[in-house]
Amino acid sequence: MSWPAADPCQGLEGDLYARVFAEGARDDTLILNMGPQHPSTHGVLRVLLEMDGEYVLRAEPVLGYIHRMHEHMAQNRAYVQFFPNMGRVDYLHALAWNWAWAGAVERLAGLEVPRRAEYIRVICTELNRINSHLLWWGAYLLDLGAVTPIMYAFEDRELVMDMLQLITGSRLTYSSFRFGGVLTDIDIEFVSRCRSFLARMPERLEMYRDLVTGNAILRGRLEGVGVIDQMTARRYGATGPVLRGSGVPYDVRRAEPYGLYHEFDYAVPVRHEGDCMARYMVRMDELEASLSIVAQALDGLPEGHHIHPDAPRGKWRPPAGEVYFAVEGARGKIGVYVASDGTEIPYRVKLRSPSFSNLSLFAEIGQGTLLSDAVAILGSLDLVIPEIDR
Amino acid sequence: MPELTSRLLLAMPTGDSGRDAALHVKPRDIRLVAERLLCQDWFLEDVCGLDLADGLAVLYHFAHWARPGRVVVRVMLDHDKPECPSIEGIYPGASWHERETRDFFGIEFTGAANTTPLLLAERLDPPPLLKRPERRIPRGRLWPQGEWVGPAGGHSLAEELMSICGEEGDQ
Numbered sequence A: 001m002s003w004p005a006a007d008p009c010q011g012l013e014g015d016l017y018a019r020v021f022a023e024g025a026r027d028d029t030l031i032l033n034m035g036p037q038h039p040s041t042h043g044v045l046r047v048l049l050e051m052d053g054e055y056v057l058r059a060e061p062v063l064g065y066i067h068r069m070h071e072h073m074a075q076n077r078a079y080v081q082f083f084p085n086m087g088r089v090d091y092l093h094a095l096a097w098n099w100a101w102a103g104a105v106e107r108l109a110g111l112e113v114p115r116r117a118e119y120i121r122v123i124c125t126e127l128n129r130i131n132s133h134l135l136w137w138g139a140y141l142l143d144l145g146a147v148t149p150i151m152y153a154f155e156d157r158e159l160v161m162d163m164l165q166l167i168t169g170s171r172l173t174y175s176s177f178r179f180g181g182v183l184t185d186i187d188i189e190f191v192s193r194c195r196s197f198l199a200r201m202p203e204r205l206e207m208y209r210d211l212v213t214g215n216a217i218l219r220g221r222l223e224g225v226g227v228i229d230q231m232t233a234r235r236y237g238a239t240g241p242v243l244r245g246s247g248v249p250y251d252v253r254r255a256e257p258y259g260l261y262h263e264f265d266y267a268v269p270v271r272h273e274g275d276c277m278a279r280y281m282v283r284m285d286e287l288e289a290s291l292s293i294v295a296q297a298l299d300g301l302p303e304g305h306h307i308h309p310d311a312p313r314g315k316w317r318p319p320a321g322e323v324y325f326a327v328e329g330a331r332g333k334i335g336v337y338v339a340s341d342g343t344e345i346p347y348r349v350k351l352r353s354p355s356f357s358n359l360s361l362f363a364e365i366g367q368g369t370l371l372s373d374a375v376a377i378l379g380s381l382d383l384v385i386p387e388i389d390r
Numbered sequence B: 001m002p003e004l005t006s007r008l009l010l011a012m013p014t015g016d017s018g019r020d021a022a023l024h025v026k027p028r029d030i031r032l033v034a035e036r037l038l039c040q041d042w043f044l045e046d047v048c049g050l051d052l053a054d055g056l057a058v059l060y061h062f063a064h065w066a067r068p069g070r071v072v073v074r075v076m077l078d079h080d081k082p083e084c085p086s087i088e089g090i091y092p093g094a095s096w097h098e099r100e101t102r103d104f105f106g107i108e109f110t111g112a113a114n115t116t117p118l119l120l121a122e123r124l125d126p127p128p129l130l131k132r133p134e135r136r137i138p139r140g141r142l143w144p145q146g147e148w149v150g151p152a153g154g155h156s157l158a159e160e161l162m163s164i165c166g167e168e169g170d171q
Helices: A017-023 A068-074 A079-089 A094-109 A117-141 A149-167 A188-211 A216-223 A230-235 A276-299 A354-360 A371-381 A385-389 B004-009 B027-039 B094-105 B156-164
Strands: A028-033 A048-053 A055-061 A321-328 A333-342 A348-352 B019-023 B042-052 B055-064 B070-077 B084-087 B106-109
Touching: A017 A028, A017 A048, A017 A055, A048 A371, A055 A371, A068 A079, A068 A348, A079 A094, A079 A385, A094 A117, A094 A321, A094 A333, A117 A149, A117 A188, A117 A276, A117 A371, A188 A276, A216 A276, A216 A371, A230 B055, A276 A371, A333 B042, A333 B055, A348 B042, A354 A385, A354 B094, B019 B027, B019 B156, B027 B055, B027 B070, B027 B084, B027 B156, B042 B094, B055 B156, B070 B084, B094 B106
Parallel strands: B019 B070, B084 B106
Antiparallel strands: A028 A048, A048 A055, A321 A333, A333 A348, B042 B055, B055 B070
């Protein structure tokens, strides 16, 4: 299409996706593009909708706008050089992806991780999860029309980011894990900041509950909306709060224990209603669970190395073979498959992202809802688009 | 069942490899196997393409809801005509994974309702994750012979899955 277009309507027939989607449309309906630039899609996600008035008859997400081919990048660099990519797959829970990559390669090569390093991993990954849930909380309420809560959420987020900056050197796209441990040890300052954060949060969560959770408008928007039954969640491979909001107590930290999570005492939050409110409540409960895990880890923090003294540095060659390693991210099950041919660069890396499977549900549960409810449902899935597109 | 030992990897504990059973099936059996796994509370984690000298492999990773464990179902396809039945009728969540695998490896999943590219804007030729022929490694390198021989008897799921698959061919 030339610019400026000679014919002002030129190009309006849509692209391939819109044309394929429109083939099945009724005559009296409207095809609507939500995104790829839309505040409620939290990134570059496009959803094609067939609308009958205010009702969604069909919905189809269109992906790939920020696809960066991380899997191909992995096959072009040394194992340790892939860590920075991990911080960018899911920028909200970067440390879980760090852990997934470190864990997969450690499993492949049979590397040991010192106890202190495992504890540091738990502490910063859980802090990062709190940060992710806080951002989701603020942004979700923003989607629903409440502008104030995100300011409160960011106030708390800043504290966590300051803490994580001390030990990772970055504020968002962390890449601080290494094979056999973590990049830096934690010090007195980190611990004292962490403790004051833990002391502050119960009061803040109480305030969040008073301010938002009990609000009649919020409940009206979320209760009974976007119900995902167990069987649907199962067949789509949904994980994380989306699955636990449908009554399945599946948490990788418990189901397939890794690190030292078996040493911590916490309950996996579950709700049975399957609606947006259930997913909201699961995440609010998880904030408390994560705070409890961090507190236990600080209390029990062992002395020792933060990285194994014999851990490989720089380029190295793990043995040939294949492994799969999964961790629980803020959005669900993160899986990394690595096939190694015994050279310095991986032969094949596959990244399983939770948002990818969680979003694939949307075409089914979005049907028949109001457009405003579709926004509430999309938000309740807690999507991170870079993770879906990878 | 003598063929069991030649097709199964069951010996390795999960901690070493992240999986506790790997099963090699023919493309025509994949739907039967998937159906049985769904009935037994396994869910699909992902579908992963893998380019090997022997052909294009498709790995289906399944995890269980209630207990630890991962089952890998492997399918080998020809480089010349990579075709595999789609399992989206059984696991609707497989649809996106299959479309992604089609984008990256050019594998056709027959019976899939939607075949528009998922992550790529258009089909690339050659598909981006295919290796140059000289860089492909034989599958024996990744799955050494020793790994394939395991105590197949005693793993009831594996035996059940094997029994619903067709007759053993050239695998």
